Amino acid sequence: MMNEANSFEELSERELPQWYADTPFGIFVHWGAYSVSAWGEPIGALGTIEWETWFKHNPYSEWYYNTIRIEGSPAQEHHREVYGDMPYDGLLDMWKAEKFDPTDWATLFRDAGAGYVIPTTKHHDGITLWEAPRTEGRNTVARGPQRDLIAPIADAVREAGMHFGVYYSGGLDWHFRPMAPHTTDESVNDTGRPKDAEYGAYCAQQCRDLIDRYQPEILWNDIQWPDDAKNFGPDGLGTLFNYYYAHVPTGVVNDRYGDTHSDYLTSEYSHLLANEGDKAWENCRGIGYSFAYNQLEDESHYLTGYQIARMLTDIVSRGGHFLLNVGPKADGTLPELQRQALVDLGAWMRTGAKDALYGSRPVSTEDVTAGAGVWVRGVDKEGTRRLFVDLEEADPRVAARATLTVGDEQVNVELPAGRPGPVIY
Structure with a gap:
């Protein structure tokens, strides 16, 4: 176990855990209240669309809360037609997860050849999938599914022999820190994100709770971290990292905490490709253009198992990891095209591909x-x-x-x- 660090530079001296270095394929899971609306325009992949077009016509259905607040957006028009003046949180109460079977998920992911699984615990809408501190009932235990959704996933994933991690949005929380809707990349990453220490303390408290409850071996943050909390104070990010590594010595963190510390870098679809270099890195993407389930996507938007096999091989041959996302429907079932892609990928993995890729190097x-x-x-x-x-x-x-x-x-x-x-x- 490493000694407690006093700076982000000291944290950077930490060695990458062997399990992560040898495990090049994981499954991402985006599931939330946005899975009820399940709506985004499938205009293309991130990194191939101009930002001005991207936000107003966002193909990421998990960004629905933001997109419906952009005046004149097709998502806003759709929401009014289908839900009238119902606020976004009405989707949380409509979300029942009545067919959720975590053992089925874990079996499918394992058979597809995955070595780790990362579900969303809080996305940018601020709704938590466990009874997180300070959520005041705005979570899946008090509303909607009326249960902790993270614990059964963690248990099923580990029972299937895979590593378990968590996604947490520290960069944005449109409920706890409401801001104007994002219409530019600059707004997301700088001018329109919360930077205050009080919000940082809120995030740190929830992440410590995730660590205590589930001992995740990956902390996958998104967008950024509040600037005024990028320190080693009581609720600072550096202190959170020390707490994490002390409680989960085999854990890793990604690079989306700003210019602080990371165990590995990330790219997303065709965005941030400069991160695919010598340091450990991971590319993430959905089977379609959205991470969360999008009812507008069809076979023409989805990767096949064959295409995923090629993509995985290419990424591993260049020294990377591949985090492939699935987006369950609101009831907890996986869309058939996504399920079939994983079944077909698993058939290829069993030809000897998994054995050749795991533990390999370029x-x-x-x-x-x-x-x-x-x-x-x-x-x-x-x-x-x-x-x-x-x-x-x-x-x-x-x-x-x-x-x-x-x-x-x-x-x-x-x-x-x-x-x-x-x-x-």
Whole structure:
């Protein structure tokens, strides 16, 4: 166990826990009152849309509370048509989670090859999925589902042999610290977020409660942390980090606490790609364009299991982790297209892909020359290099052959019809 740090610089000397270094694939879960409305315009992926368009037509259905407050937005019009003048919190009372089966979730995630699971505990709407301190009944124990939703997920995930983490929005809380609706990236990350120490103390108290109750091995913060609490005072962020590492020595934190401390960096869809470098990093995204369930998304917006397998392989070959999100419906069931994608991914993982990827590190492929249209990625595990081979424009329903040269040897790799992902060579 590390000694208590007195600065963020001291915290940066901490070594990355081995379990995280060796576990490249996790499942994110965005579930909240926004899963009742389940509405966002599927205009595209983050990082590919101009900010001015993004906020007014936000494809992230978990941002519904913000989007319906933007005058003239299609989400605002939709809310008025469907819910009239009902305030956002009416969605919390409509959320029942009546078919929630955490064991089913955990089994599906484990069989898909995941090694860790991170559910949202408080998103930007400020509603907590456990009986958090100072929420005054604005949580899922007092309202809506009328139960702690985090404890059963934690128990099921660990019972299935995976690591458990939590998402917590420290950067934004549109209820506890109401601000004008965000319409710019600058508003989200600077001018329109709370920065005061009192809000920082509120967040720290809730995070300590999460640590005490659930001992999460990942604290996944979002957006930022209140500037006036970025210190080592009694309710400061540095003190919270010390508390966390003392109680969960194998724990890790991401980089969304501002310029303070992190165990690893993050990117999101095609945003923040500069973070994908030498330090430990993780890319997160939904199976569709939204993290939370979006009723407007269909098969044309979703990744298939085959596409996820390719994406995972590419990320791991570059030294990254992949946090793939699922968005349950309000009743607790997973959309069938999302479930099928995970089932298909699991079929590929069982071909030997999981064993090759877990515990692996990037490896040079300079001696590998691919034929025209051939897709190749490589990893090293315990001194053995494994190549993942496919075609750039692949139709997995059709058998094909990929030709490549490895050193002085020409290799023909058979790509069978119905393959669930890249073929391991």
